[in-house]
Amino acid sequence: MEFSFGLIGFLIVFPLIVAAVLLFVRQEAPRRVIVCASGAVIAAASVILVVMNLGAGCTLMEFESMALDFVCTGISVAIAAVIIWFAVRYKNLLAGVLAAVQVVGTLILEFTFSHGIEVPYGLYFDSLSLLMTFIIGVVGSGICIYALGYMEDFQAHEPEGAPDRRPLFFALMFVFLSAMYVIVFSNNMEWMFTGWEVTTLCSFLLIGYTRTDEAIKNAFRQIVMNLAGGLGFLVALYCCALTVGTFSFYEFLVIGQNNPALTTLAVTALAFAGITKAAQMPFQTWLLGAMVAPTPTSALLHSSTMVKAGVFMLVKLAPVLHVSPAPSIMVMLVGGITFVLCSFMAISQSNAKRVLAYSTIANLGLICACAGVGTAEAVWAACFLILFHAVAKSLLFLCVGTAEHHIGSRDIEDMDLLFDRMPRLARFMMLGIMCMFIAPFGMLLAKWATLVSFVDTRQVALIVILAFGSAATFMFWAKWLGKLSGIAGEPENVEVTVKPTEWVALLIMACLLVLACVFLPLVSTVLVEPYVASVYGVLGQDISTDNLWLSSICVVIVVAVLFAGVGAKQKCRKVDVYLAGISRDNEGRAFQNSLSGTTQATTRNWYMESVFGEARIAPVGVVFNSLIMVVAFAVAFVVTPMVF
């Protein structure tokens, strides 16, 4: 145990040291060494921690420090100062006011109400934290390594004389990892809050990286929404101080399960914080706006950090949500509606990053819905959704980022013939896409478990939502997959200039993905079931292990076909495609038209703007979900007994 807690301390502190060093490294070569080495160290430490504690229940660690409390307060003040400085510089009143309110609230809490509340067990870990550790450590540092090559290309694409902010960029990436570790390992909710706010600030700075007008605008949208969520967290802390009387997250959850009325307001407020961070409607716009940032930022935000902090919070709250109706219905409906509407809207998008963003929001919605249902089965499904989404989405973002630099576009329509132009990359991308939406890959098995848990708890609305949302999911992924799989002639291979660090990161993600899919039953036994069992006392797997292994076999077949079968030389006569008339240039699909001129046949995917357009659908979700949250808070205020 001693060693495990040593590792936890290391995982929190080490990235900070690396970040501090990177801030002062301006040359490419030393940076590459530092990032690769420390990424490997973080990943290794995470894996060691996970492997050493496989099957662990909740393990608390006696750790208390006044000094750390003050450091946390200091960090909160510093965060507020930075935000207010930016708010003044770019004249954004709302962000400044929110930051000011938050820092005043934090200080009052720290110096008046929280006196006498001590958390003897400051740190903890359980199997869910370990799952998150694995995701943060391996996927997160993989993305940092990828960023090396990407940012080199990115800087080369920037106009002449653009300032090189890469030291700050890499420092922020590592601070982000550290903050995530703080969130998943802190039992002291005040410390957790500090980590929470650090991730908000980091993503603000990363989104605004280029300092263009659009980047600044989107960064401020992000900070405003997440500061609102932070205020929700603060409200929860006040509730904890005043009515529950503890800042220990573990105790809080136990009290919540035994006496839900007492914690209803706190849970609602925490769930609200989780919902903002997970970019659920009506807060989806901040994550959509975040794609102006360099792609590694998006990959980090979407897969292993930031939004995952939001759903981590909700999944932790699940057992309490199970017994408190108001926040539970809020989380369930907000998540469910977000899932189905964002899946619809993804159909109407042709920008690859935007499709990915909508798909992220939709899947996070599904995780929220699972957390809201709050049964053992639902939590099992949520854990797997988190795992597979993290790996598959980071793979996809990294692929899109690399493709963008080599074909000059992130539009799906421009990815025509990618199978020939970037053969390896296209296969990775296809693997990622398939993992997101089709059986036998992990994501769909998790959805299957989700469906069963909805049926068991008789959530008819959620069942219907899942049925329609999944159908929409099929549409937008399948047409993208189709675009990638096209083959014609022998166009020039443009992937030879992809940086080695990028290949390494892509390969890591792809291997992780395949391994996680194939060994899903094992992951269930050693990581997910221990968490579910430690919280609920029962097992949560509702798909028979035989069926899981059957899926694993199918995964092996599909992967083999994708990477070995497709593209192998075959003995058959090659002919040209049929163009209904006289062909002029078959590879270019040009044919002779009725005026003896040359016409080129073009096809575009189906975007069904008239049915699934953003303008039609987004307002519905925003209005509904806002109403649901207002009502939930009103109910929570009424049912929670107030001390003051």
Added chain:
Amino acid sequence: MTLLTTLIGTLLFAVAGPVVGCLLAGLDRVISARMQGRVGPPVLQPYYDVRKLFEKERVSVNSVEGVYVACALLFALLAGGIFFSGGNLLMCVFVITLSSLFFIMAAYSTRSPYAEVGAARETLQVMSYEPMVLLMAVAFFQAANSFDVAAVLRLDHPIVCTIWLVFLGVLFILTIKLRKSPFDLALSHHAHQEIVRGVTTEMSGPVLGMVEIMHWCENVLFMGWIGMFFVWANPVSIVIAILIVALVYFLEIWIDNNFARVKWQFMFKSAWLVALIAGGVNVAFLAFL
């Protein structure tokens, strides 16, 4: 255990599925011909056609199309194996969707304009029928307390008694799944509906033969879904189920011969509406009563 039964089931289905499917397709052509006042080909005509396809030279626009189609066939066989060995219905649904995806990818990979249009329409068809299929599996689970198809053999009444609304919904989308007019948007068996044959435009010889066999297997599987609604613990029920399946298939042929193709908007909206009403109401009814 399930793995072994599934494997055996798949092997058996790989033999029996195409045979039954071929006969169904032959009957389809004879009955269609009679409806149109023709004599029609012999019942074994589909078999002769496919045998001839396999004797043709292998010609293709690229080297991957055949691989994708082989995958589609493989997973269609697996789906049939899962279903007829009494396995998990939801798993069967997912695997047959995977098969459809490979078929779609085969069409997209050719990069022929006509095949791409067909593939896009096929994708839309999948999106149209998928909600109803998923809700069918859910309703089955609610009524039989298990996703295992074998569970119907323990019921004391046919499952259609409690989920007849879902059955009607499945009947509606069955026309899409069997690629029958009026919902044969992606590829049609009737020459008059189509200028160039959608998804299969670039497929020929043995590859087209595999596609035909896949369709036979799919048809048998979907008819199995229909039969599933009418089987219960009584062995006689199997005969009843077969009779009903025959009736439903006749109905589908009749629909096929009497309706012209509709636009995608109608297909998509009507299929989702049917799923929402038939599926949603039935599932809600079972959940709360």
